[in-house]
Amino acid sequence: GNSVTQMExxxxxxxxxxxxxxxxxxxxxxxxxxxxxQYPGEGLQLLLKATKAxxxxxxxxxxxxxxxxxxxxxxxxxxxxxxxSAVYFCALSRSYxxxxxxxxxxxxxxxxx
Amino acid sequence: GAGVSQTxxxxxxxxxxxxxxxxDPISGHTALYWYRQSLGQGPEFLIYFQGTGAADDSxxxxxxxxxxxxxxxxxxxxxQRTERGDSAVxxxxxxxxxxxTEAFFGQGTRLTVV
Numbered sequence: 566g567n568s569v570t571q572m573e574x575x576x577x578x579x580x581x582x583x584x585x586x587x588x589x590x591x592x593x594x595x596x597x598x599x600x601x602x603q604y605p606g607e608g609l610q611l612l613l614k615a616t617k618a619x620x621x622x623x624x625x626x627x628x629x630x631x632x633x634x635x636x637x638x639x640x641x642x643x644x645x646x647x648x649x650s651a652v653y654f655c656a657l658s659r660s661y662x663x664x665x666x667x668x669x670x671x672x673x674x675x676x677x678x
Numbered sequence: 679g680a681g682v683s684q685t686x687x688x689x690x691x692x693x694x695x696x697x698x699x700x701x702d703p704i705s706g707h708t709a710l711y712w713y714r715q716s717l718g719q720g721p722e723f724l725i726y727f728q729g730t731g732a733a734d735d736s737x738x739x740x741x742x743x744x745x746x747x748x749x750x751x752x753x754x755x756x757x758q759r760t761e762r763g764d765s766a767v768x769x770x771x772x773x774x775x776x777x778x779t780e781a782f783f784g785q786g787t788r789l790t791v792v
Contacts, residue, residue: 608782609771610783654721665723665726666781668720668721
């Protein structure tokens with residue numbers, strides 16, 4: 566079946582450090598891939614998405630590229646800020662829509678000044 | 679409304695009791711989803727509504743769980759004979775239509791069964 570595996574946290578970084586959170590997936594067909602973020606005390610928010618192979622999603626300085634050959638969608642940011650501290654979830658859907666999102670277990674990011 | 683609203687934000691109930699969790703989606707959103715998030719896990723899909731009908735209820739764990747959306751707006755997730763294992767955060771999300779790639783999530787209802 567379809568599944569998402571992401572690196573365990575917490576990931577602890579100093580401000581301005583480079584961030585990578587790994588995400589790999591197993592899926593049949595051609596899923597869409599997402600990163601959602603949950604800031605403390607808030608609901609899940611879509612951070613970025615990619616709907617086909619080689620697409621790059623980007624938002625707020627974060628990027629992720631849909632790599633079909635490695636079944637990966639790693640999240641990167643060149644210089645993190647304290648305000649990026651949150652839990653990040655990688656997710657996929659069966660197709661381009663969101664009728665059924667399958668989430669990873671989440672990775673907590675802690676950024677210190 | 680401005681966002682997806684879920685009530686109550688917290689619910690503590692005794693084992694064996696019945697509970698209802700409410701979701702008020704963003705106005706005009708036709709698609710509505712319920713997910714369950716256990717501690718340390720990602721959200722797990724429960725059920726998806728398109729309008730008033732349940733288009734996919736394959737994630738409901740057993741027949742103690744039921745959800746309705748009678749007028750195509752507000753939805754209620756109903757859990758009968760609650761068990762301690764039902765304790766989790768129940769999340770609701772909505773999108774303008776199923777083909778929309780962005781689902782907007784509420785802050786969830788934390789259910790604790792004691």
